[in-house]
Amino acid sequence: MNERRELAVMIELILISGAGILDTINPLAHVSQEGYSNLWAWLYATFLNGIWARIFAAAFLAMAFWLGVYRRRTAMGIVLFMMSIVVTYMGGMVGVMFWWAK
Amino acid sequence: MSLSKDNQRGDVFLGAQATPGKPKGLLDAISEIQQYYVVERSGSTIPVDFFTLAGKLAFFEVGFKGGFICGLVSAFLTPVAIGVIEKYLPIFGSYDPTLYDKFFAFLIAVSFTVGYAFFFASLGKYYIGEISKAAIKNLIAGLVSGAILKFVIAFIAFHFIYFIVLEPDRLGAWMLKLTWLIRIENLDRLYQWLGEFRPVFLTSAYFVAFTTFLMVAIPITGIYMGARKSSKVMNHENEWK
Numbered sequence: 001m002n003e004r005r006e007l008a009v010m011i012e013l014i015l016i017s018g019a020g021i022l023d024t025i026n027p028l029a030h031v032s033q034e035g036y037s038n039l040w041a042w043l044y045a046t047f048l049n050g051i052w053a054r055i056f057a058a059a060f061l062a063m064a065f066w067l068g069v070y071r072r073r074t075a076m077g078i079v080l081f082m083m084s085i086v087v088t089y090m091g092g093m094v095g096v097m098f099w100w101a102k
Numbered sequence: 103m104s105l106s107k108d109n110q111r112g113d114v115f116l117g118a119q120a121t122p123g124k125p126k127g128l129l130d131a132i133s134e135i136q137q138y139y140v141v142e143r144s145g146s147t148i149p150v151d152f153f154t155l156a157g158k159l160a161f162f163e164v165g166f167k168g169g170f171i172c173g174l175v176s177a178f179l180t181p182v183a184i185g186v187i188e189k190y191l192p193i194f195g196s197y198d199p200t201l202y203d204k205f206f207a208f209l210i211a212v213s214f215t216v217g218y219a220f221f222f223a224s225l226g227k228y229y230i231g232e233i234s235k236a237a238i239k240n241l242i243a244g245l246v247s248g249a250i251l252k253f254v255i256a257f258i259a260f261h262f263i264y265f266i267v268l269e270p271d272r273l274g275a276w277m278l279k280l281t282w283l284i285r286i287e288n289l290d291r292l293y294q295w296l297g298e299f300r301p302v303f304l305t306s307a308y309f310v311a312f313t314t315f316l317m318v319a320i321p322i323t324g325i326y327m328g329a330r331k332s333s334k335v336m337n338h339e340n341e342w343k
Contacts, residue, residue: 048194050195053194054203061209061213064217065213068217069220069224072129072132077217081213081214084210085179085210088193088194088207088210089193091192092192092195092196094195095192
């Protein structure tokens with residue numbers, strides 16, 4: 001009987017600490033909603049839109065060729081090529097999502 | 103087990119595998135070709151029968167898979183690139199692409215094919231002995247077959263999308279079934295957009311022919327040029343001996 005109670009207490013403790021972890025990883029526990037939205041707007045404007053997106057995409061593609069073809073590190077080349085695609089088209093996809101949600 | 107000819111003392115050493123391996127991927131295949139090249143470059147002759155039918159098929163398979171899968175990636179990116187150039191799709195978050203953006207969209211669509219083709223083209227350097235030549239020929243034959251099959255599939259698929267899937271009446275009927283999921287205004291926008299985007303698939307079908315040509319032409323040209331260069335270097339070396 002005691003063993004059962006101990007087990008129940010242990011499970012409860014795990015759940016409580018799990019909930020604590022969930023609270024910790026929730027970004028709104030650390031920054032305001034406005035600050036969080038601004039962070040994403042900044043990330044979008046910096047990495048997926050405009051001149052920086054062009055520079056990052058071109059750099060990733062050039063590195064994909066350099067590593068994938070010249071240095072024969074195929075896996076790295078494919079990963080960089082995918083990253084170039086993401087930077088090139090993700091900005092537009094995010095824009096489409098906002099347009100769709102309107 | 104094999105006996106070294108140069109070793110006069112008659113020492114015996116454990117030799118390498120007696121039959122050519124079966125490469126599983128492109129890097130394996132290139133490594134094997136490099137090994138054949140090193141042996142043949144040093145003046146040793148390997149009998150043609152050393153390269154078995156299974157070995158030939160393995161090289162063909164590697165080339166075929168590469169040509170087909172790489173071609174599919176390129177075929178998938180082609181309508182996206184043409185959609186950007188025709189201003190139906192956004193690039194870098196904008197629907198109004200600059201000349202650089204159009205060029206970059208085109209570059210992304212062909213770069214996987216071109217990169218892969220240059221990877222194959224680098225094999226020209228090793229195209230010297232009987233076995234190396236046989237391995238490279240089988241690899242390239244596989245690549246060409248895979249690229250042609252990809253072209254046929256992509257060409258049919260793009261025409262199927264144009265004539266069957268995006269045919270206005272059929273598309274309208276299908277979209278009306280989605281009214282429970284998507285608001286009617288959004289469905290109307292999507293219908294208009296798909297109707298305008300539809301011709302992009304026809305352009306893409308013919309653009310894939312161009313990328314297939316690149317996929318076949320670059321390795322063959324690269325191997326021809328690399329082989330000539332290697333041959334010249336070897337002739338010079340023979341003159342100096």
